[in-house]
Structure formats: structure tokens, C-alpha cells
Amino acid sequence: MDSNMTQSQVLPRMQQQAGVILGSSQTWASRLFKTQETQVSSKTSQQSAKKRKSNQKESPRKRTKLRDDKGQGTSQEQSSHPDLWFVDDLDVEDIEVTLGSDVAAAARKERGLANRPAMSLVKPDSFDGLTRAVGMDCEMVGTGHRGSKSALARVSIVNQFGKCVYDKFVKPKEKVTDYRTFVSGIRPRDLKDGESFQSVQKEVADILKGRILVGHALQNDMKALQMTHPKQMIRDTSNFPPFKSLAGGNNTPSLKKLAAGVLHLQIQKGEHCSIQDAQVAMRLYTLHKKEWEAFCRPGAKGREVQQQRNSQQHSGLM
Structure with a gap:
């Protein structure tokens, strides 16, 4: 550096030289990085090529199915269906809507619901009058x-063979502010x-007088009807x-889940039908009528039947 240069002349010269040095360093670093990146990319490409070549030479035996102790085939390749542990608490219909028909089919198979014939809710050529036991279901609208308040809008009653013996719409005392159609199926024209x-x-x-009343969560229906019924004459599928x-155990099963799990029927996919719900409750009752009536009788026999039924369920016999 020239010693005759003033301080005001030295400072700009130093800044200029520093800029050149810094620029050179950045250029060098950029080139070095690109070189390393190219080397890594080249190495990765070579490894991928070797892997593809190795897969092509793989023995066909490694892709064959294995046999477990029971003789069932299991493929080494990953299943097209994901593990279903995360949908254990979902209905099959909900699984089908959210995850697709393939996953729903796998869920039905895993739960043992595939290829099971649905039970009929109505006995053909049967008596169509009142019987000793009747099934009832009600639909409500909002007032x-x-x-926010529920009012009776429809009452449906079936006999023990599933035949409808009573079905009427009710005009609420108060003005309807919510027909709840998406659940109740009730529309203004109905009322x-x-x-x-x-x-x-x-x-x-x-x-209902003198008859066994069958239904699901009957306390809601009786409240809407502003009625009571002798406790010993009630057969509530929720209890x-x-x-x-x-x-x-302590949870209350929905009628929808009972229909699917016991009767292999899919109900309440959208709007509810009080006739169908009453038929489902009655079919659940008649299917287990002997055990149910024994359970309702006081004494050891009822308790014995309960223990036997619980044991069968835990054994997967139900």
C-alpha cells in the first residue's frame, strides 16, 4: 500500500480489496458445494441402479407366499389394507364413507360380518293383530x-312378529322450530x-295396558308420551x-350397533324410521326371549342365566 495515501484514500481501497476477497471466497464455496452435491447425486444414482439390478435378479421364491401353522397364506409384500386397529370404535358405514369400500370390506371381514345373512324383521304370513308383547318407537321434533325442547311427532307400534299395528303422526301442542328431519325423518307435511x-x-x-313393552331407551319415548308403564313389563334393549x-359392560349400546352386531342389519344410515326401529327392538327381544324372561324372574335362575350369557359372549359365542 502506498505510504503517501491519505486515510480517506486508504479506507475505500481496503473495502474494495475486502470485497474482492469475499466475493472470491463465496464463488469458491459455491463451486465446492456444487461439486459435492454432484458427487452425492452421482453416488445415490449408482446405488439406486445397483438396487434395481439386484431386485431383478432376486429369486422368485422370495416372493412366494408363506404358510403359517394353520395353512393360511400370508404374503411378504405389504397388504393393500392398513391395520384396522384405529377404526375399532367406528361403524362399518362410517368407515366406508371416510376410508372407502375396500377398507370397509376388510373391517367387515375382520369383525366376522362378511357374508352373514341379515335376519328378517317381519315373520311372513304371521298374525297381524295385537300380541302379548309389543314393540314401540317414537320420533320427536324440536320446539x-x-x-331445544323435544315434542312427540310420531308413534309406531309393532307386534311380536314385526307387523305394524299402529303408526300415527302427532301434531305438537307448541310451534315446531326444528323438525330434525335428518334424524327424525319428519317433515312439515307429515304433521x-x-x-x-x-x-x-x-x-x-x-x-300398552297389560302388555310387555319392548323398545330401545324407552325412557325417552315414555317421557314424550307423558306416560308410565310397570317396570316389570318393560324390556329395554339398551338395558x-x-x-x-x-x-x-357399563356403556349403553346404540340400536344401530345392536342391529349390526346381533341381527347383521344395517339401519339408521340416514333418517330414522320409527317402524323399523320398533321392529329391530322386537327382533332382538324375540331372539333372546327365553333368556330375557328367565333373567327378569327373581331368584337364582335369572342370575344363572345372566352369568351363562356373559360367559358365552366373552367366549365369542354370541
């Missing part, structure tokens, strides 16, 4: 602020010519211990 609450209440009371055990 009050934002439909336009509906009967009065008092009339339907009296007719239902006359039918029957063997059915509760299917939902984990």
Missing part, C-alpha cells in the same frame, strides 16, 4: 328456542294432518345385560 297429542296418548295407553356387555 321452543332453537328447537299437517297429524292427530292431537291427547288422542294419540289415549290410544297408545289402551294398547339388557348381555347387550350392554357388547358395548363394554
